[in-house]
Each structure stands twice: as structure tokens, then as C-alpha cells.
Amino acid sequence: MTIALSPNASAPLAPPASIEPLVVPDRLLLGPGPSNVDPCVIAAMNQQPIGHLDTAYLAMMDEVQELLRYTWQTTNPLTYAVAGTGSAAMEATLANAIEPGDRVLVCVKGYFGHRLVDMAQRYGADVVAINRPWGEAFSLEELTTALAEHRPAVLAIVHAETSTGVCQPLEGLGAACAAHDCLLLVDTVTSLGGVPIFLDEWQVDLAYSCGQKGLSCAPGISPFTMSDRAVAKLERRRQPVANWYLDAALLRKYWGPERVYHHTAPVNLTYALREALRLLAEEGLDARWQRHRQIAEYFWSGLADLGLSCHVEESLRLPTLTTVRVPDGVDAKAVSRQLMADYNIEVGGGLGELGGRVWRIGLMGYNSQREHVDTLLHALAAILHQVT
Ligand SMILES: Cc1ncc(COP(=O)(O)O)c(C=O)c1O
Structure with missing residues (x-):
């Protein structure tokens, strides 16, 4: 019998026709993220939610804060x-640090530096960008000179540039920023x-990160x-933070006592x-x-055995993310597609000017x-053998 809800x-x-129950393919995620999540983390997530003001949840929040510190x-x-991906936390640092008209010095040496510029401009900052080629890092001297020249209220820089594989040395930069009454904001x-x-x-005065890379958690926090x-x-501040959801002045009342x-x-x-x-x-x-470090070095020496080279010099190379040069004549996307099709392995392609x-x-x-x-080196060797 059909019940009439209203006349x-x-x-x-x-x-929609025939949507089957969800089946997620088994992948080895060796790209720039997300990475595979630790099975213990999956088990922890896979429980009923409790209330977000439940005393058990509040205790958990305290533990998360302590562990993050x-x-x-x-x-x-x-x-x-x-509550959001790395970009939300990135936006949170900028939204809370910037008042309209503040000068923000953004140090760009890859794709995510450009994202910092874009976001800072949206919060009304007077953005000054300084640049290094993709694959290099800034020297402390360059940064100190730029601080003296531009007198920013905030200096923003990416520690580990995922688009290039460069680790930016940060020692000494915080002291230089403090000496210029500037806040240091770092993408980690x-x-x-x-x-x-x-x-x-x-x-460092402001920092953010994500769940889905070095922490082995799922994306979204x-x-x-x-x-x-x-x-x-x-x-x-003379004006409230322009983004209500990310306003730390409000959020600290939830995360605090x-x-x-x-x-x-x-x-x-x-x-x-x-x-x-x-x-x-x-x-x-x-x-x-x-x-x-050890696993990355093991990987780099395996790459060398295959005749492959890294884009970044070893002293600046990130252990978490390696940019591997595509040999001349090889179609980078075709190799990635084959890694996925034949081996269920995901790797990332080049971003921006390193595309292809x-x-x-x-x-x-x-x-x-x-x-x-x-597993990856074996698969790469087999594919490159076919295509070269
Ligand atoms: C250096 C860097 N910053 C910010 C982000 C943005 O994080 P999400 O994609 O989690 O929003 C990423 C993402 O890969 C990143 O690598």
C-alpha cells in the first residue's frame, strides 16, 4: 500500500539505477599523498561516533593536542x-595571521608557494613574492635581505615543497623574523x-600540516x-578574522577549557x-x-641502479617525497598509467613547470x-625495460 504523504x-x-555496495580497490599509494593509512588507524576510525562534547571525546581532544605538540x-x-584538509589548515594560518593591508612576504620555490600567495591575497594582504627556481631552496642570507628590504608582518614559506621534493633549511630564519618583528609561518x-x-x-610562529602523509592518518583532519x-x-586585531570557520579566537574556546x-x-x-x-x-x-631517511636513501640508490636520477641535489632532498627525472623520450604519464594498471601502484606526476x-x-x-x-623499483624496471 502506498501512503500519501500530503495531497x-x-x-x-x-x-539512480544499480549502484552496488562500495568496493575500494587495493592500491599502494606512493604518490605525493594520500599515503596508505596504518591499519591500526583504520581500526580506530572504524568505531561508532560519540558526541563531540562527550567527556570521552573532550579527553581525546586534549590527548591530540598533547601529541601534536x-x-x-x-x-x-x-x-x-x-576539520579539513591541509589547505584548510593553510588557510587557517593565513586567515588568523593577516589583517587587511599587512605586508606578507611569500617565498615561492614551487606550486604550494603560489597557493600561499593566492590565499594571502584573498585575505587582503599586501603580498610580496620572492622566487627561486623549482628544485632549489632559499639561503638564509637571501631571506634576511628580503626581510630587511620588505619589512613584512608575516613571512610564509614551505618547509617541504611537495611539487619539487626540496627541503627548505629553516635554522636561523625564526630569529631573523623575530628581529624584524615579523611572524614566521611554515607549511609542514x-x-x-x-x-x-x-x-x-x-x-616558528604559525604552522600547519595534514593527516594523510607523514602521519599515516586519513585525509580531512x-x-x-x-x-x-x-x-x-x-x-x-582591529577586525575579526574574515573566515568564521577557521577563526582561532573562536576555536580556542572549543579546544581550550x-x-x-x-x-x-x-x-x-x-x-x-x-x-x-x-x-x-x-x-x-x-x-x-x-x-x-634510511628508506629514502635505499630508494635513491635503487634509482641510481636503474639509471634514473633525482631532480634535487642530495643535501636538499626530502626523504618523504622524491622527484625522479623522466628519461628523455619516455612518456611520464604512460609509465604512471602502467604502474597503476599492472601493479596497483599510484605515483604522482610533475606539477606546474615540472609537468611531464x-x-x-x-x-x-x-x-x-x-x-x-x-615493489616499486621492480615494477619501474620492468616498465622502463619495455618502453626504452
Ligand atoms: C606542501 C603542501 N601544502 C599544502 C597542501 C594542501 O593540502 P591538502 O591537499 O590536504 O589540502 C599540500 C598537498 O599536497 C602540500 O603538499
């Missing part, structure tokens, strides 16, 4: 996880959990932190992040950084394993 109700549109090596009280999306970071020692100096600027409702937290992603960070702390930062010139190979968090390197 004038229209019939609903027909459902350890992971970043900071004592910043304002450290939490943004492809470094956190895989590359040494000492946020307080380096005097992203670490965020502000130093006391950055918080002081936030408290002096007041626990004022702000938004419905991504509860299952918080379980995942807590477990990912717990596993990281159990392994220990030193051991984790060494693992990433490099493959981007991520060995991050859970995926930083010798076995995965062997």
Missing part, C-alpha cells in the same frame, strides 16, 4: 586539529612525521599551531589522528626520522618501508 506531494525522482616539538598552548604538510622539525627551537607571539597579534560549541567535530577522524599520533609517539621521533619532467614518489609514514621500495 499535493510530488513523487520523488527515481533513484610532541610531534612538532612545541609547547604552543594553541595547537589543535582543523610533507615534513611533519617524516622530517626533523623543531618548531620552538626554530622560532589537519594539525594547526600558533605561538604566543602570533596569538598576541590575533588578540590585537571553556569547551564552547563551534562546529560538529569530525569525530571519527579525531579517533584516527589520535591513533596515528599515538603510534608516532610509540615509535619515537628520532627513530621515525631515521627510518624515513618528473615523477613524484612519496615514501611517507606507514609507507616508508623497504618492501614498498622493492
